[in-house]
Amino acid sequence: MFFKTIWFKCIACLLILMLFSGSSITILADLLFVSPEMRTARAIKKIYGEEKEYTVILDTESENAIEYDGVGKINKIYDVSGDMLFQSTGYHGYKDGTITLWIKAVKYGNGYAVDKVLLETYEKQTLMGKLSGDFYDRFKIADITETYANETFFSAKDKTAENYNPVSGATYSATAACNAVNCVIRYLGGEK
C-alpha cells in the first residue's frame, strides 16, 4: 500500500535524482581533480610566466609547517632555478582570518631579495579587493638579511615602522599579508 502513496513517489524520485547526481559528480570529480602538484605548477607559471622545473624543499603535505608564533607559518618552499619560492600564511587578518601568499625570493649578494608577491588564498577577509598590485609590489625589498638584522619587519599598523605598508580601510587584511612576508624574512634571516 505504502508503495502507491505520494510519499513513496516523492522519496523515490529524490533518491533516484540523488543517486544520478552523486554518481556523475563522483566520476567528474575524479576526472577533473586538480592535484597539489598541478596547483604548484600553476602558481609557478603565474609567477614566472612559463612552466619551470622545481625541487621541493618543504611541503606540508608530508611535513609540518614552519610556525612563527603569532605571525604566521611557511607551508611550502621550492627551489625554482636557484630562486626560492615560498607559500606562506600570515595570521591576524580581519576576524582573525589568514592570508596565504606566494613569495619569490631571488639571490642578492650573499642573501636574498623579495622579487614578487602573489596572492594564493585567504580566509574570512572581506576587503581583499583593496589589496591591489601596488600593495604587493611594495613588499619588494633589496636585502632580506639586512631587513632581518635591523628588525625592520613589514607592518600595516605601525606608522613609524621603516617598512610601513598600509591599506586604507583594510588594515587587518594588510597586516595578515605583512605577516606572511615577515615569515619569509625570518626564515631567510636564519630562524628555521
Add this chain to the structure above:
Amino acid sequence: MKTNFKKIAKDGLITSNPTLKLVLGTCPTLALTTAAMNGIGMGLAVTFVLICSNVIISLLKRAIPKEVRIPAFILVIATFVTIVRLALDYFLPDIYESLGLYLPLIVVNCIILARAESFASKNGVLASATDGLFMGIGFTLALTTMGAVREILGSGAIFGYKLWGFSIGFFSSSAGAFFTYAMFILLFALITDKAAEKSRIKKSAKIGDFTQTKEAK
C-alpha cells in the same frame, strides 16, 4: 502546439531579459561586474547551467511529483553547478578564482530556478533548451556590457588592458555598481519602450491603411 522559437529568443534577450527587465540574479550582477571578463565568465557558467537544467527538468517533468518539484529542481541545478565548478577549476583556473564565492551561489540564482519552474517544467525539451540558451545570452550580454562600462570608468581598462591613466574609483565600488545597474535598467527600459511604441504605430498605420483600402473598395 507549435513552438515559437523566435518569441523565446526575443523573450530571453529583450522582452524578459533576466537582468535588465526581470531584475533577477542581482547579487552576481552587482558584485562581479567590476570587470568585463568576470561578466563573460559568470554569464557562460549560468548559460551552461540554464541549458542543462532546463533540458533535464523538461525531460523529467512528468516523473517529478509536484510536491517535491522545488527540491528536485535544486538538486538538478546543484549538480550542474558542481560540474561547472570542477570544469572551471580544471580548465580555466583564472576565471574560477575571479568568480570565487559567486560560482557555487549559482545554485540559488533566481533566474535558473524561475526558468525551471515557469518554463522547463511546462514545455518540451527543445523549447526549454532554447529558452535556457537565450536567457543565458541575455544575462551574459547584460553582465559583460555592465562590466565593460565599470571597468573602463572605474579602472581605465578593458579586458585587463590599460586604456588610459584616468579612472573614477566610484564605479569600482558597491555604490557604483548600484548606480550603473540603475542606469542600465533605465536605458534599457527607454530603448525597449521606444521600440515597442514605434512598432505599435507601424502596426496601427498598417491597420489604418487596410481599413482605408477596404472603405475605398
